Amino acid sequence: MREPWWISLIKAGVIVNLIMLAFAYTTWLERKLLGRLQNRYGPNRAGPYGLLQPFADLVKLVRKESFFPVAARHPLYIAAPIISMFTALAAFAVIPFGAGWQIWRYHVDGEIANVSIALILIFALGSIGVYGAIIGGWASQSKFSLLGSMRTCAQLVSYEVSLALSVLGVVLMGQSLNLVDIVNKQGATIWFFIPQLAGLMVFFFAMIAETSRPPFDLPEADTELVAGYHTEYGGMRWGLFQTAEYINLITLSALAVTLFFAGWHGPYAPLGPLWFLLKVFVFISVFIWIRASVPRLRYDQLMRFGWKILLPVATINAVITALLVVWVS
Amino acid sequence: MSPQPLDSVKGFAVTFRQLFKKPITQQYPEYKRPVYPRFRGRHRLHLHDNGLEKCVGCSLCAAACPADCIRVVAEENTPENRVSPGERYARIYEINMSRCIFCGYCELACPFDAITLGNEYEISEYSRDDLIYTKDMLLAEPIKKIPVADRDLYDTPIPYYKEHS
Numbered sequence: 001m002r003e004p005w006w007i008s009l010i011k012a013g014v015i016v017n018l019i020m021l022a023f024a025y026t027t028w029l030e031r032k033l034l035g036r037l038q039n040r041y042g043p044n045r046a047g048p049y050g051l052l053q054p055f056a057d058l059v060k061l062v063r064k065e066s067f068f069p070v071a072a073r074h075p076l077y078i079a080a081p082i083i084s085m086f087t088a089l090a091a092f093a094v095i096p097f098g099a100g101w102q103i104w105r106y107h108v109d110g111e112i113a114n115v116s117i118a119l120i121l122i123f124a125l126g127s128i129g130v131y132g133a134i135i136g137g138w139a140s141q142s143k144f145s146l147l148g149s150m151r152t153c154a155q156l157v158s159y160e161v162s163l164a165l166s167v168l169g170v171v172l173m174g175q176s177l178n179l180v181d182i183v184n185k186q187g188a189t190i191w192f193f194i195p196q197l198a199g200l201m202v203f204f205f206a207m208i209a210e211t212s213r214p215p216f217d218l219p220e221a222d223t224e225l226v227a228g229y230h231t232e233y234g235g236m237r238w239g240l241f242q243t244a245e246y247i248n249l250i251t252l253s254a255l256a257v258t259l260f261f262a263g264w265h266g267p268y269a270p271l272g273p274l275w276f277l278l279k280v281f282v283f284i285s286v287f288i289w290i291r292a293s294v295p296r297l298r299y300d301q302l303m304r305f306g307w308k309i310l311l312p313v314a315t316i317n318a319v320i321t322a323l324l325v326v327w328v329s
Numbered sequence: 330m331s332p333q334p335l336d337s338v339k340g341f342a343v344t345f346r347q348l349f350k351k352p353i354t355q356q357y358p359e360y361k362r363p364v365y366p367r368f369r370g371r372h373r374l375h376l377h378d379n380g381l382e383k384c385v386g387c388s389l390c391a392a393a394c395p396a397d398c399i400r401v402v403a404e405e406n407t408p409e410n411r412v413s414p415g416e417r418y419a420r421i422y423e424i425n426m427s428r429c430i431f432c433g434y435c436e437l438a439c440p441f442d443a444i445t446l447g448n449e450y451e452i453s454e455y456s457r458d459d460l461i462y463t464k465d466m467l468l469a470e471p472i473k474k475i476p477v478a479d480r481d482l483y484d485t486p487i488p489y490y491k492e493h494s
Contacts, residue, residue, distance in 0.1 A: 037344045041352045293344040294337060 003107050012093065012112050019092055023246045024054035030288050037292035064235035071141035072232065080139060081233065081240035084132030088247040091125040094118035095254045096180045098264050098272045110264065110272075111180065118179040119171065122255060123164050126210065130156045132244065133219065137229030148228020151299070152212070152219035158306040159209035159216075165314035166202035169195075169321035170259045179258050186262035193260040198317040200260045202310050207256060209306065211249040214291040218302055253283035363478040364448050369431045370475070371449040372424055374467040375442065377414065382468070383443035384422060385415035393438035398428035422464035427457050448475045 028043065028050065035042025043050030068077055098110030115121055130153050137149020170192050174182035186192055193200045209216035219228045230241045257263060257279040266275035297305070355362055364370070375383045386403030402421035412418035435444050449471045454460050 036352065037347050039347050039350060039353050041354050041356075289341065289344065293341045 003109055007106055007108055008112060011108070015092065015112055016089060019089060019247060019250065020243075022250055023243055024058070026246050026250060026284060027057070028054050029284065030291075033285060033288045034292050037289065058239075061236045061239040066235045066237065068237075069140055069142065069232050073139040073141065076135050076139035078237070080132050080136030081230075081237045081244070082132075083135065084129055084244035085240045085247075087125045087129035087132070088244040088251065091122045091129075091251045092247070092254065094121055094179060095251065095258060096183055096263055097254075097276045114180055115178070117177045119167065119177045119182075119259075122251070123160070126163075126248070127160060129244065129248070130160075132241070133229045136233065136241070140229075140232035142232050145229055145231045148219065148225065148231060152229050155209060155212070155216070155218055155302060155306075158303060159206045159310070162202055162306060162310035162314050163206035163210055165311065165318055166199045166206060167259055168314075168318035169199040172318070172321050172325045179255075179263075183258055183263035183265065187265040191260065191262045191265075196260060196317070196321070198313055199321075200256075202314045202317065203256060203260070205305075206310055206314075207252045208287065208290065209302070211245060211252055211287075213249065213287055215294040215297050216302060217296060218299060221296060223296075249284065249287065250280065253280045253287070256283060361476055363476040364450065366448075366477055368448050368450070368477075369433050369446040371426075371447050371452050371471060372429075372435070372462070372467055373445050373447045373471070374422065374464065375445065376468065381411070382413045382418060383441045384419045384439075385413050385441060385443070386417045386419035386422075387440065389438040389440065390435035390444055393434040395432060395434060396428045396430045398425040399423070399435060400425075419464060422467065424462045424467065426452055426460040426462055447471060448477050449473055450475065 031053070032042035032050065043053040046052040046056045068074070093112040094115050096109075096111040096114075100110045101108045133152045133156070134149050137145040137147075137152070140146075170182060171177060173192060173195065174185045176182055176185070182192075205216075208214075212219040218225075221228070230238055233241060254276070257276060261279050264272045264276045266278075377383055386401055388401045388403065391397075391399040391401050400421065400423045401419050403417045404420040405417055406412060406415070431446065433446050436446055444467075451473050452460075
């Protein structure tokens with residue numbers, strides 16, 4: 001039974017706000033955990049355990065003067081962070097987080113939109129998100145921003161190839177591009193991270209690069225390159241870029257959980273969304289752990305790793321999976 | 330040396346172990362780290378036991394000051410108005426703390442040990458004018474107390490850290 005449109009609308013509103021909240025506390029978790037991994041406390045002044053820190057940051061960013069460079073291309077300069085933010089938020093719409101519930105006489109799906117090509121939609125939105133970085137760097141009319149945006153899109157485009165190829169194995173095994181079908185298939189058979197370990201590894205590395213997190217954070221490289229495409233941004237416009245990046249991290253973690261770790265399924269207890277949340281939390285924590293442990297790659301190392309290691313591995317994995325799937329059935 | 334893949338895994342173990350250690354951060358406004366006994370902080374002007382000021386307004390400190398931040402205007406002591414035991418006293422004694430570099434030359438130059446550098450380091454203000462300290466402020470006890478490390482531990486001919494390292 002299809003759910004009525006107004007339930008989807010309410011759900012979308014709720015989920016968007018939950019995602020923003022999750023983003024806020026991802027930044028808190030990152031700073032706190034990073035602090036502890038480096039023998040520091042992390043934020044501990046705003047509220048108990050620094051729990052109000054994200055809101056203090058928000059107030060600070062919103063109240064900041066919204067300057068822009070005189071030479072900036074005005075509409076595009078404003079549009080760039082909005083594009084990044086929109087694509088980041090929209091991609092979460094197709095991630096299933098629960099099996100669906102029967103509330104009174106309405107059926108509520110465990111995702112906002114049940115799209116038959118959900119996986120392609122996510123990658124398509126991710127590709128559009130790159131425009132945020134390109135346009136933002138170009139419209140700033142600063143050569144450093146332009147160089148930064150070129151660096152960023154070179155990285156994002158290179159790793160998008162591996163990212164998309166790495167999930168081909170999962171698509172072949174799940175025999176669907178619909179994320180709900182893929183999760184259900186995993187619940188019925190086996191979690192795909194076991195047969196698709198190579199795919200998972202490639203997805204994992206490509207995902208770090210896609211969300212431009214250390215050690216692949218060349219787009220920002222705060223310490224030596226002083227940010228890239230968003231050098232000329234400040235206040236909440238910069239905040240939107242940052243938000244988009246963290247939401248991409250959450251979305252891709254959720255996607256990894258969906259594709260390789262059976263989404264809301266879990267052993268022992270059918271907790272549904274709680275299992276999903278727990279797995280995403282573990283993923284994000286691992287990302288933070290990686291950030292605390294490894295130094296940034298050099299640019300040529302980054303490109304070599306992407307094209308000479310990840311891409312061949314992903315391709316071979318896809319071919320072998322295809323052969324095995326045909327052979328078994 | 331060729332890259333060792335295992336070494337980067339070891340690095341992860343190292344960072345993970347830190348999770349279970351207590352952070353070494355000193356929470357500053359609550360915990361003030363004791364300063365060394367010879368730490369040079371905010372200036373003090375001193376009094377004799379009988380209540381007279383030690384400063385005689387000789388301006389040697391102002392002459393010694395490399396940052397040129399001390400201003401002394403001296404005046405004759407009279408029998409009705411005796412402020413210091415000498416011939417003259419400092420009618421105005423000002424230190425511009427925004428210029429002071431805490432070198433301690435004033436302390437060395439002073440023939441009567443009237444000025445010394447104390448241990449207080451929390452001397453930030455909201456305006457530059459507030460950083461010009463007058464004689465009354467320098468004579469008064471500092472409001473904020475700073476913990477000072479054990480003199481026996483540090484104020485030795487051979488520094489403690491050299492002896493124990």
